[in-house]
Every structure is written in structure tokens, then in C-alpha cells.
Amino acid sequence: MGSIRKIIHIDMDAFFAAVEQRDNPQYRNKPLIVGGQPFARGVVAACSYEARKYGIHSAMPSTKAYRLCPQAIFVKPRFDAYLDVSRSIRSIFAEFTDIIEPVSLDEAYLDVxxxxxxxxxxxxxxxxxKTAILHKTQLTASAGVSYNKFLAKIASDINKPNGLYLITPEQGGVFAEQLPIDKFHGIGKATAQKMRNLGVHTGSDLKNIALEMLQQHFGKAGLHYYDICRGVDHRPVNNHRVCKSxxxxxxxxxxxxxxxxxxxHLQALLKKAVLKVAEKQLSAYAITVKIKYYDFIQITRSRTLTQAITPVLSAHHLFEDLLKNTDVGRRSVRLLGITLSSFKHSSGLQHAQQIDLFDNL
Structure with a gap:
């Protein structure tokens, strides 16, 4: 069977908002929203725990966040600051292990x-x-510890903020069985609803579904769902992954x-994708938009640009161009996606003199 692995998932607490509160004392202990402005179209990129008490969460329209908490402080993102902190955190990880898989600016898996x-x-x-991160950055992180990536990720979310939770091999199977299906990392809202339609509400319910049926309904992901509800996840912490998109x-x-x-919506998605690219110290030169209509007909449109796709790229006209000769505006849309590719190594975020992509967010 092999030796039992020791996997840690580190997840910074309310990362963007925490950096802003650290750097601006006047924001501390107050509801803070990073992202869209209160009277503009756009979405919340991140919010402090004080704002979350009002029901505010990331990806919520800024206008709704303002209605929920009119006294909230709205600030624009400072991506260079977040990248600097992310690099500091990564250097701390490297002091403990060289098997590190960054997931985003504020989270990573470590195999120890x-x-x-x-x-x-x-x-x-x-x-x-966690202690080293606090001393170096004055920010808190939550950690999940387990014998695989799936359970470590779940564990890091249990005692947030500033949490630490262990799921042992003896506990893993039972823990997964008791978990509500919408708490399974990797199972999104649409898949969770599809599972509920099949009578699956918990890990235990999922465990009762035959592998063949899971594969019939969910394709290749069926095997992964079959495993994780049993506390099984063989995926390695992959620090040598070649990123193509x-x-x-x-x-x-x-x-x-x-x-x-x-x-x-595409602008909000692009913001997330650009941050993931920048976190890997890459620059992308190609963009693909995916659109799935209400009837599940799917199309993609792509462009390769002469300049890097960065937070200061003006994307509004690019999207309008990509949407030409599509049925957007005539047929309703149920899913949207952004994929960035054609990477080159970068020293971080570029500083081209274009209109800020996030002015309207």
C-alpha cells in the first residue's frame, strides 16, 4: 500500500482584504470590500470577515454588497502588493519543503x-x-493537514480564520461520508445540483452510487467522485507541472x-485568470472565451495579441470584438469561461499605459 502521505494545505485568510487592512490601519475591524465600486457595475473581488457578517462574499455584484452594508469601505485592488506578499509566503514554504503546488496567490499544497x-x-x-507567515507578513493563514489533497483542502476551511485542523487516515472515510455534497471541494454549484437531482446530498449518499452510474452522469470525473467520498485521493502535490493554459x-x-x-461577467472572469497567470510569474498573449447557451450549445472565440494580457489591458472592446457574429444578445447564456494561454515568463504584473481593466469592476 505504501507509506501514508503527509499533505498540508495553506490558505490565507481573506487575503486581499487582510493585506489592505494591514497596510491601512483605518480599515481595520471594519467591513472592507476589495473590487467593484458601490455604484458601478462589477463584482466583489474579496471582503473582510467584518463584511462577511452582512452576507457579502466574493463574486457578489458590488451594488448588492452596498445594499447589504452601505457603511462598507470599497477599495480598488493593489495587485502588486498581493503579489509581493504571495512571494514572501512562497519563500516560507520553501524553508520547509521543495514539494509545493501553488493553487493561487493565497493558497498552496505542500507535501511534507x-x-x-x-x-x-x-x-x-x-x-x-503559520507562525512564520504571521511574523513575516503580519497576516494569518489557515492550515489543513491530512493524508491527501482533497481532505487537506477541506480541513483548511474548517476553523477559519487562523485555523489548523487535522484529518487522520482513520477519520478520512467517515469525515467524507458526513460531508454535505456542496462542501466537497471540486464539486461546483451545477454539479452539486445535478447530484441532488440524483438523491445525493452527502458523501454517504454519493458512496451509495455505483461507479458506472457516476461515470455515466459525470464522465471522467465520476471516478474522482467515487474516490473522494471514500476519503481517497491519489493526486500528487505537483511542483513540476508545465502550465500551458x-x-x-x-x-x-x-x-x-x-x-x-x-x-x-467576462471581465470578472478575466480578472481571476490574470491573477492566476501573474502568480505563476507568467504573461499570457492569447485569450479564449467560452460561451454555453441555454440549450447547451457551446462556442469558443480566441484572439492572440501582440501585448501581454494584464490587469491594465483594456478588455471591454476586446470582448465586444470576440462576441461579434455570435448569438450573444439574442440567446440566453448559462455558462461563461475565460482561458489564457501562449505564456512567456514575466517578472510579475506589467505596467503598460492602458485603461485599467478594473475601472468598471
Missing amino acids: SAVNLYQGSATFIANAI IGVEITLQADIVTQHDVVN
Whole structure:
């Protein structure tokens, strides 16, 4: 069977908002929203825990966030600052292990199976990493410790903020069985609803579905779902992954019709994709837009640009151009996606003199 792995998932707490509160004392202990402005079309990129008490969350329209909490402070993102902190955190990880898989600016998986520090205790190592992050950045992180990536990710979310949670091999199967299906990392809203339609509401329900049926309904992902509800996840912490493309997508809670709404959603998705690219110190020169209509007909439109796709790229006209000769505006849309590719190595975010992509967010 092989030795049991020791996996840590580190997730910074309310990362963008926490950096802003650290750097601006007047924002501390107040509801803070990073992203869209209160009277503009756009979305919340991140919010402080004080704002979350009002029901505000990331990707929420800024106008709704303002209605929920009119006294909230709205600030524009400072991506260079977040990247600097992310690099500091990455340097701390490297002091403990060289098997690191960054997921985004503010989270990563670490394999500490062969690390002898702290008598090889992954829990002690995770606590030491949290302490080092706090000392170096004045920011808190939450850590999940387990024998695979799936459970480590789930564990890091349990005691947020500033949490540390361990799921042992003895606990893994039972823990997964008791987990509500919408708490399974990797199962989004649309898939969770599809599972509920099959009578699946918990990991235990999922465990009762035959592998063949899961594969029939969910394709290749069926095997992964079959495994994780049993506390099984063989995926390695992969620090040598060659990145050829980075994509994000959203299945909309309600279909949208107007081109204006489609472009707004695409801008929000592009923001997320650009951050993922920048976090890997890459620049992308090609963009692909994916559109799935209400009837599940799917199309893609791509462009390769002469300049890097960065947060200061004006994207509004680019999207309007990409949407020409499509049925956007005439047929309702249920899913949107952005994929960036054609990468070159970069020293971080570029500073071209274009209109800020996020002015309208």
C-alpha cells in the first residue's frame, strides 16, 4: 500500500482584504470590500470577515454588497502588493519543503511526507508555517493537514480564520461520508445540483452510487467522485507541472441575455485568470472565451495579441470584438469561461499605459 502521505494545505485568510487592512490601519475591524465600486457595475473581488457578517462574499455584484452594508469601505485592488506578499509566503514554504503546488496567490499544497523537522509531525510543521507567515507578513493563514489533497483542502476551511485542523487516515472515510455534497471541494454549484437531482446530498449518499452510474452522469470525473467520498485521493502535490493554459469559468445561477451582462461577467472572469497567470510569474498573449447557451450549445472565440494580457489591458472592446457574429444578445447564456494561454515568463504584473481593466469592476 505504501507509506501514508503527509499533505498540508495553506490558505490565507481573506487575503486581499487582510493585506489592505494591514497596510491601512483605518480599515481595520471594519467591513472592507476589495473590487467593484458601490455604484458601478462589477463584482466583489474579496471582503473582510467584518463584511462577511452582512452576507457579502466574493463574486457578489458590488451594488448588492452596498445594499447589504452601505457603511462598507470599497477599495480598488493593489495587485502588486498581493503579489509581493504571495512571494514572501512562497519563500516560507520553501524553508520547509521543495514539494509545493501553488493553487493561487493565497493558497498552496505542500507535501511534507519526507520532512524530518518537528519529528516529522505534519501538524507541528503546519503550525510552524503559520507562525512564520504571521511574523513575516503580519497576516494569518489557515492550515489543513491530512493524508491527501482533497481532505487537506477541506480541513483548511474548517476553523477559519487562523485555523489548523487535522484529518487522520482513520477519520478520512467517515469525515467524507458526513460531508454535505456542496462542501466537497471540486464539486461546483451545477454539479452539486445535478447530484441532488440524483438523491445525493452527502458523501454517504454519493458512496451509495455505483461507479458506472457516476461515470455515466459525470464522465471522467465520476471516478474522482467515487474516490473522494471514500476519503481517497491519489493526486500528487505537483511542483513540476508545465502550465500551458489557465482557465476559469462560471455556471450562472440564472441565464443572462444582454451583451452588457455577458461582458461584465467576462471581465470578472478575466480578472481571476490574470491573477492566476501573474502568480505563476507568467504573461499570457492569447485569450479564449467560452460561451454555453441555454440549450447547451457551446462556442469558443480566441484572439492572440501582440501585448501581454494584464490587469491594465483594456478588455471591454476586446470582448465586444470576440462576441461579434455570435448569438450573444439574442440567446440566453448559462455558462461563461475565460482561458489564457501562449505564456512567456514575466517578472510579475506589467505596467503598460492602458485603461485599467478594473475601472468598471
